[in-house]
Amino acid sequence: MVFSSFHFLLIFLPLFLAAYYICPKRFRNACMLLFSMAFYAYGAWKTPLYILLFAASMLANYAFGLLTESAEGKKKKLFLTAGLCLDLGILVFFKYSWFLRLMPFKLVLPIGISFYTFQSMSYLIDVYRGDAKAEKDPIDLCAYISMFPQLIAGPIVRYTEISAQLKDREYTLESFVSGVRLFILGLGAKVVLANQIGGLWRDVKTIGVESVTTPMAWLGLIAYSFQLYFDFCGYSLMAIGLGRMAGFELPRNFDSPYVSVSMTEFWRRWHITLGAWFREYLYIPLGGSRRSKARNTLNLFIVWVLTGLWHGAGWNFLLWGVFLFLCMAAERAFLLKRLEKHRLAGHLYMTLLIPLSWMIFATDSLPELAAYAQRLIGAGGLSVYAKDWSEALGTYAKLLIPAAVLCTEWPARLYRRYEKHPAVCVLLAALLAASVYCLYAGMNDPFLYFRF
Amino acid sequence: MLKRSKTILAYLIILTMLLCSCGEAYKDSSASPAGGPSGGSQSEQSAKENGDSSAKEQGAQEGSEGQKDSQTANSSEEAGTEGSIEENSEPADDGRKTTGFIDAPEGYFENVLFIGDSRCEGLRKYGGIEGPDWFTDVGLSVFNIKDKAIAMEEGAEPVDLETVLSSKKYDAVYIGLGINELGYDISVISSRFSDLIELVRSSQEDAVIFLMANIHVTAARSESDEIYNNERIEELNTAISMFADFDTIYYIDVNPLFDDGGALDGEKSFDDVHIFAKHYPEWSDFLRAHAVVLKERAQ
Structure with missing residues (x-):
């Protein structure tokens, strides 16, 4: 279910x-x-x-x-x-x-x-x-x-x-209601945003990765990045909301990860509890960063490869883990301070790295990954339809733009400030109605974290 | 104590045997999650299909009874599915107006119209055929074909089919519809097909009409779907093929190009319904090798 x-x-x-x-x-x-x-x-x-x-x-x-x-x-x-x-x-x-x-x-x-x-x-x-x-x-x-x-x-x-x-545990009406609100927000994020935006990536896969134009290949990754974001954001919110409805305060698992300026920061905001688990039960027992440089690097390698593999049993997940390790190692060695100091550069860096990391995460086989990477730089290409990206933009721009805005920290801040305002209640009711409609209209629901 | 342990053990063994007998359930044979009969480009289509489900369940029963009669009655239906490639390939003087299947002459596709659904849309985008007019759209079916308005060029005003048919004299009209209608009773779909063919014929007296068979879905999809399965697709294709006289109306079937044992090859599709873009050129090559012209035009 x-x-x-x-x-x-x-x-x-x-x-x-x-x-x-x-x-x-x-x-x-x-x-x-x-x-x-x-x-x-x-x-x-x-x-x-x-x-x-x-x-x-x-x-x-x-x-x-x-x-x-x-x-x-x-x-x-x-x-x-x-x-x-x-x-x-x-x-x-x-x-x-x-x-x-x-x-x-x-x-x-x-x-x-x-x-x-x-x-x-x-x-x-x-x-x-x-x-x-x-x-x-x-x-x-x-x-x-x-x-x-x-x-x-x-x-x-x-x-x-x-x-x-x-x-x-305490059962108060206030926490129950705040749970309901979070649940509605999560449902909306999942059903109205993630599932709908998911159409673009599904289009790319249906066409076949070797047959998309280069703009479409990038557009596909951007859309997939948003899909995954709101998928996971939605599920995390729904989990906390349901927990509150039952009187439990579950830990936060998601904290506006796309505002990060480094991969290191990203993984403290994305799937927070997984990162914490690996840190607490693997990284620190192995010695963490308190051993020799070589050993520290090895510890990092083990943790990130296993983090990648935790997400799925496949070569692409292994490769993804290695990719994350390389980012972490580079940041630890010299990048991190610079990224934190020059935040704009950090944002640009992440704007490139996030879709690329999801590309490795999302492709099922190494040949497919190679084909996709080729399309990103304009190489390869079989049976390409030149207007695919403009048609896709026509359909999905109205979802992608709000999605980009909602990835920033502003919506969360605004929500926290105006949570109890009647206008927000009306908005939540509208969101619930929109979610129910989308569910009724039978849009697909591939929860990407589901196979885990 | 011993007796109770034996009883418990016996129950556990029986339980394990029962559970293991459903062993197939534990094998992961699925490749990817497929949606409605929809890729993202088909979101409209899936909405329509889900909305139309009320008529479908009753229709499915009657359709399968009607099929038994039609299969024995008409022999051309068998020719329609397999012999469409070999049969009638010699343009002998047999009293027919057309040449039978020939290689498409120069400029053949400049004066051709395609009427079709999302698979024809795929052909339009990825088939590499320059020249035809495309009256194609995701979700198009014989039930909405008369009401639908489609922009034939980018930025142009949408026009309906009657306008398109009366504005130009085509040498050939290709029709590729059926998958969106699959929930309905086959005889009802058939009669609408007949109406469509009449409509085309009324404004295009000299055009050769090609009825394209519906492409199969993958075995995985076929086994798990009551409506979108290969039995029903074949039923529909059979009914469509009966309109062909192989003189001015031809029936062509590209399923052999993409099939693997009667179902769409799983390697050739992601969503179990549409072939990958890179395979559409094979379809258009087939069309190029199976053109038909009026004898008086063929030199």
Whole structure:
């Protein structure tokens, strides 16, 4: 089930909210768990084994958490290792086994596996380190891991961020309403902007990357960059909004990333929780930037290649990870200070790098990537139609221009200032109506972060 | 304790067997997410198709019954799908007004009209045929063809089909419609096709009419779609082919160029419905090799 669907909006969400608020407070975690499993089952009904897998993984992590906490010394490390092996093992097997040539065919990816395994691993590591107390109530732990607002698209919530809220949270009308507002904003971003702009990139792929004009190739990347932005922005807002509706304050995952002047800054604003996870549980344990220069560089390399691969099991994701590493390394070495000092140069730098990085992210194969890169500089080209870009602009300019404006920090600032103003309420209602219309008219909904 | 464990184990084994029997579900055979029958350029089309769905479900039932009769009755339909290339290739004196299939003479396409939907639009943009007039648009169908106004040149006023047909005498008119109508009853689509052919014939007495078969969708699409699948496409193509007399009305089918086992080759399409731009020249080469002119014009 996706948030931007009638099944979710008109059936699941109202039922959930009704059941949740009718429930006495002490049963609300169970209610959340029940509905989250139903949410998961809806998406995974064709592969029932995966529902079992998910449930089993949660219970196993519950057991390992308790065992790790109560053990001492070597046994403590043993239980942690076993738990991590289980989580990582599941992830590698179902997601990467075909890519690593361990299986003769590709398995259907279990929904949310990249998120729930990472969340479980962070729980076990925090318990081992003593940063968190192991959760004694299995329902609470399972509710934390399976919580539907963040199950399929993040944010990756650390147990320490939410353990207090699991036990005791406040339910105020004000936070509920602010959750609804955020949800509407997220829905609009996804359905009215991202899905519609997505048409341009889909056009490019339908035509075939070797057959677009050079302006169209660039236009395609720009449109894709906006599509991905509002996709992820939308989902992140909806997740926080839904969390608030249920009384939870989920961490921020998205902070106007396109205003960044460097890749380093970008990845502190884009998928914030993923970056934080890798920093906390991989980069710092490896030594971070406190070792020799060579070792620092290696640490950076490992983290970014794995970040790339986390997004998908493919050579283009590996390449993308390497590309990000090169940007990070160059910035760390000499670029960063200059970019931060000359912000305009930084913006221009990112205006070029962002679409290029998404190009690597978005192409499925290396030959396709090579063909696309050629078109960007005017080389190659088969069966090209000279007016493709002007026709595309005619259709999409009215979406691309507002999209560009909305990528700046101004809309967020304006919103925060005028949130309670009646005019904003009217605007939100109009946005909701527009979203519903777009959903009804049957526009496609490829959530790009969904395969993770 | 032992008995209970055995029972639990037995249940688990049965459960695992049941789950593994649906093993196919766990294999990821999909390449890419396909949309409506739509690429982005087809957003209008998909909106129309979704809007028109009320008539479709009933229509589909009747269509399949009608097909059984038409398949046995008419033998030319088989000739229509496969023999359209080989048959009638000799311009012998057989009482016909036209030459049969020949290589397009010089300037042939300067005086030709294409009437079609998004696939013809692809042909227009990427086929590399210079000269024809194109009355083509995404979402065009036999149901809206009489009401639709299309700008024939960039910046020109949109005109409707009747105006186009009465403003110029064409040597040939190519018709490529059908995919947008697929939700409807085949016999209803057929009668509208008949109306269209009559309309064309009424202002273009001497033009050769080409009815182009609808291109298949990929197997992946065909298997998962009740309406846009190759059985229905073939049903429609069969019905369209029956209008051909191979004298002044010809039926041509380019599916063999793009097919892989009766469905569109998955390697030749991204959205399971439209071929890549680089393949349209193959289509136009086929058209160049299968032109037809009036005998009195052929020297």
